[in-house]
Amino acid sequence: KINGARLWDRLMEMARIGATEMGGCNRQALTDLDKQGRDLFISWAKAVGCTIAVDEVGNIFARLEGSNPDADPILMGSHLDTQATGGKFDGVYGVLAALEVVQTLVEAKHVVAPPLEIAVWTNEEGCRFPPAMLGSGVMSGAYSLEQAYASTDKEGRTLGEELDRIGYRGTLPASPRPYAAMLEAHIEQGPILEADEKTIGVVSGIQGAHWFDLKVTGASAHAGPTPMAMRKDPWRAVAPIVSQVLQLADDHAPWGRATIGDVSADPGARNTVPHTLYLSIDIRHPEEGVLASMEEEMRCIIADACAAANVTHSLQEVWHMPPTTFAPHLVDTIEVAADALGYSSMRLVSGAGHDSLHTAQFAPTAMIFVPCADGLSHNELESAEPADLEAGANVLLRAIANLGEA
Amino acid sequence: KINGARLWDRLMEMARIGATEMGGCNRQALTDLDKQGRDLFISWAKAVGCTIAVDEVGNIFARLEGSNPDADPILMGSHLDTQATGGKFDGVYGVLAALEVVQTLVEAKHVVAPPLEIAVWTNEEGCRFPPAMLGSGVMSGAYSLEQAYASTDKEGRTLGEELDRIGYRGTLPASPRPYAAMLEAHIEQGPILEADEKTIGVVSGIQGAHWFDLKVTGASAHAGPTPMAMRKDPWRAVAPIVSQVLQLADDHAPWGRATIGDVSADPGARNTVPHTLYLSIDIRHPEEGVLASMEEEMRCIIADACAAANVTHSLQEVWHMPPTTFAPHLVDTIEVAADALGYSSMRLVSGAGHDSLHTAQFAPTAMIFVPCADGLSHNELESAEPADLEAGANVLLRAIANLGEA
Numbered sequence: 001k002i003n004g005a006r007l008w009d010r011l012m013e014m015a016r017i018g019a020t021e022m023g024g025c026n027r028q029a030l031t032d033l034d035k036q037g038r039d040l041f042i043s044w045a046k047a048v049g050c051t052i053a054v055d056e057v058g059n060i061f062a063r064l065e066g067s068n069p070d071a072d073p074i075l076m077g078s079h080l081d082t083q084a085t086g087g088k089f090d091g092v093y094g095v096l097a098a099l100e101v102v103q104t105l106v107e108a109k110h111v112v113a114p115p116l117e118i119a120v121w122t123n124e125e126g127c128r129f130p131p132a133m134l135g136s137g138v139m140s141g142a143y144s145l146e147q148a149y150a151s152t153d154k155e156g157r158t159l160g161e162e163l164d165r166i167g168y169r170g171t172l173p174a175s176p177r178p179y180a181a182m183l184e185a186h187i188e189q190g191p192i193l194e195a196d197e198k199t200i201g202v203v204s205g206i207q208g209a210h211w212f213d214l215k216v217t218g219a220s221a222h223a224g225p226t227p228m229a230m231r232k233d234p235w236r237a238v239a240p241i242v243s244q245v246l247q248l249a250d251d252h253a254p255w256g257r258a259t260i261g262d263v264s265a266d267p268g269a270r271n272t273v274p275h276t277l278y279l280s281i282d283i284r285h286p287e288e289g290v291l292a293s294m295e296e297e298m299r300c301i302i303a304d305a306c307a308a309a310n311v312t313h314s315l316q317e318v319w320h321m322p323p324t325t326f327a328p329h330l331v332d333t334i335e336v337a338a339d340a341l342g343y344s345s346m347r348l349v350s351g352a353g354h355d356s357l358h359t360a361q362f363a364p365t366a367m368i369f370v371p372c373a374d375g376l377s378h379n380e381l382e383s384a385e386p387a388d389l390e391a392g393a394n395v396l397l398r399a400i401a402n403l404g405e406a
Numbered sequence: 407k408i409n410g411a412r413l414w415d416r417l418m419e420m421a422r423i424g425a426t427e428m429g430g431c432n433r434q435a436l437t438d439l440d441k442q443g444r445d446l447f448i449s450w451a452k453a454v455g456c457t458i459a460v461d462e463v464g465n466i467f468a469r470l471e472g473s474n475p476d477a478d479p480i481l482m483g484s485h486l487d488t489q490a491t492g493g494k495f496d497g498v499y500g501v502l503a504a505l506e507v508v509q510t511l512v513e514a515k516h517v518v519a520p521p522l523e524i525a526v527w528t529n530e531e532g533c534r535f536p537p538a539m540l541g542s543g544v545m546s547g548a549y550s551l552e553q554a555y556a557s558t559d560k561e562g563r564t565l566g567e568e569l570d571r572i573g574y575r576g577t578l579p580a581s582p583r584p585y586a587a588m589l590e591a592h593i594e595q596g597p598i599l600e601a602d603e604k605t606i607g608v609v610s611g612i613q614g615a616h617w618f619d620l621k622v623t624g625a626s627a628h629a630g631p632t633p634m635a636m637r638k639d640p641w642r643a644v645a646p647i648v649s650q651v652l653q654l655a656d657d658h659a660p661w662g663r664a665t666i667g668d669v670s671a672d673p674g675a676r677n678t679v680p681h682t683l684y685l686s687i688d689i690r691h692p693e694e695g696v697l698a699s700m701e702e703e704m705r706c707i708i709a710d711a712c713a714a715a716n717v718t719h720s721l722q723e724v725w726h727m728p729p730t731t732f733a734p735h736l737v738d739t740i741e742v743a744a745d746a747l748g749y750s751s752m753r754l755v756s757g758a759g760h761d762s763l764h765t766a767q768f769a770p771t772a773m774i775f776v777p778c779a780d781g782l783s784h785n786e787l788e789s790a791e792p793a794d795l796e797a798g799a800n801v802l803l804r805a806i807a808n809l810g811e812a
């Protein structure tokens with residue numbers, strides 16, 4: 001079993017780097033604080049006996065040799081960067097749980113056959129350098145190295161420059177290598193485990209998501225003198241679109257999701273009918289076919305509502321993450337480990353994207369979720385119980401031990 | 407009859423001060439450009455034989471003596487300041503039509519009994535210094551001089567400082583004086599005259615308006631992992647509120663109005679359910695009783711929708727303009743003048759607030775509307791036909807001549 005107190009202490013020590021007043025963490029990718037976090041992780045990993053390699057996009061691999069140098073290594077890990085208003089656990093937990101597993105094996109003198117590697121993926125959050133999950137995405141081939149280097153923050157600094165500045169542009173090629181497995185532990189970032197009172201989420205995949213920008217255009221008019229019947233108010237389309245798109249997700253309960261995260265009006269004056277409304281739409285579902293039919297229905301809802309309101313629209317797709325199915329034998333391994341340790345568990349599909357989405361393209365992959373309070377994440381109030389974090393790391397340890405024997 | 411070409415030329419000359427690339431005008435209150443516009447008006451008014459007085463809040467009064475020095479003067483006029491994306495006619499037309507009427511009478515050696523005054527009200531638009539219609543509002547007692555002086559623009563400059571800076575803080579008390587009548591000519595800023603193919607709008611009053619800020623608060627959640635049934639999404643209340651508040655105005659057609667001019671989401675991230683949505687609501691109706699019942703119904707709609715969606719709300723009233731009824735004998739005078747001149751006309755209620763709203767508190771008041779293209783106003787594309795502008799000024803001339811005889 002892993003040392004839960006040591007895991008907790010390290011989580012708290014890492015959280016001091018970029019700690020916010022409200023108890024969260026602001027340690028965005030490739031800032032000075034991210035460098036401090038990376039350096040701290042490397043010092044811990046070296047102390048445990050790992051060797052360190054950094055690839056061209058700044059992904060860190062801390063490696064412990066196994067008894068069989070010819071075996072494909074097993075990969076664990078997650079990310080150390082946070083949102084601007086981030087918490088202490090999102091990403092960090094997956095890295096430090098993996099470190100805890102390696103240290104526990106070393107201290108127990110339990111040598112597994114394959115080498116073990118702990119990955120710290122660069123820029124998972126994407127809040128400083130879009131898109132999210134960039135480091136793992138470059139390694140999987142989803143994005144080119146050039147794309148990644150050119151990604152630019154709001155101050156105009158590129159990811160490539162910032163990698164150089166903090167000394168984390170490595171030489172290891174950021175391209176697929178053979179791995180026997182990749183396991184990522186993570187807080188759920190949702191409320192399901194807590195609601196079901198389960199300690200371990202056995203994650204069978206990641207749902208698919210489409211991101212859209214919707215622009216609905218009518219005509220601006222003075223709020224006072226313009227009779228309702230003479231207006232072309234984009235709200236006449238947008239209000240039913242919002243209701244029906246949310247209903248569309250309800251109709252695909254419990255897995256369908258629809259979110260209108262952002263909205264704005266142009267010109268946005270109190271006494272002017274806006275000529276244009278802008279909305280972001282995020283729809284998700286674990287099954288590709290259902291997601292495609294949700295998208296189709298959403299397009300009909302929008303077209304019908306705009307036609308009925310005599311306004312025009314444009315719909316731009318800005319991102320698409322297809323559903324990911326994790327390796328069934330690894331999902332089983334995690335479930336068996338949780339059972340063997342006596343932890344309550346349930347299977348679920350990740351609602352959020354993770355680096356595992358990309359590693360699944362080049363390595364058998366699965367994830368372990370632990371509960372977080374109220375499902376809160378990307379929030380300074382993000383919180384998780386020490387006992388749950390310990391349980392997740394024990395499941396990771398047991399799964400690695402099982403895979404290492406085979 | 408007035409000189410339509412001279413009126414048009416002056417409108418175009420004034421429009422050069424602050425002319426925008428798109429053919430509009432940006433001459434906001436108490437800027438250097440506003441000073442240039444004021445100076446130009448004063449030079450014209452003096453050339454016609456007027457004396458100039460400026461009051462404590464910068465309202466300009468250009469006065470032509472009549473044959474009876476004991477008679478209460480007749481007031482005309484409007485404002486010279488514009489919106490940031492304003493047009494050439496809003497306000498300016500009422501000032502220059504009044505000047506044209508005075509000059510026509512002088513040139514025709516037609517002396518009316520009462521003195522004639524042309525008012526240029528300070529800061530009608532309110533886009534630089536809130537609230538709108540401030541200069542006339544101080545004179546009527548709706549706002550105190552101290553309130554007006556303290557009004558601050560986005561750069562932190564006060565109206566009082568800016569009055570001093572451009573040399574337009576006068577000594578005439580900004581308080582009610584006896585006037586026999588106040589007549590304001592204005593573009594309609596709406597589409598009704600154009601749709602009905604009428605040249606003259608005989609304005610019987612100004613509709614009432616309420617401005618509200620609505621804040622609807624649920625709970626933020628990650629767009630991916632949070633099942634629809636576990637969300638507190640403020641959109642579940644806001645979408646039906648928008649539909650039903652617009653419907654409420656439809657139900658009071660043709661005079662009811664409802665406008666959601668502005669909206670925003672907090673935190674406004676694509677993959678986060680917003681915890682809060684902010685909306686502005688503007689509702690209007692010419693009848694106080696109907697407006698009050700619309701407000702009551704709106705409050706029920708909001709409370710019911712928020713209760714149904716399990717979210718909370720706060721509703722702040724930010725402005726209330728009660729309906730104004732103009733002096734019936736002046737409304738008749740305008741209608742008779744339009745008929746006598748052979749112009750098609752219709753009675754209507756102003757949908758927008760005007761300085762006449764405040765002057766109606768201390769002087770019998772009425773307004774003359776002329777059509778503007780597509781009802782566009784507060785827009786650089788604001789446009790009006792020379793023939794219509796000429797017709798409106800002729801109606802003003804005839805009305806003044808009639809009132810001056812009486």
Ligand SMILES: NC(=O)NCCC(=O)O
Nearest residue numbers: 132351352353354630677
């Ligand atoms: N884990 C996470 O927050 N990923 C961001 C991308 C998403 O919205 O799923």
Ligand SMILES: NC(=O)NCCC(=O)O
Nearest residue numbers: 224271538757758759760
């Ligand atoms: N005339 C005008 O645009 N007034 C502004 C106040 C209103 O919205 O009615």
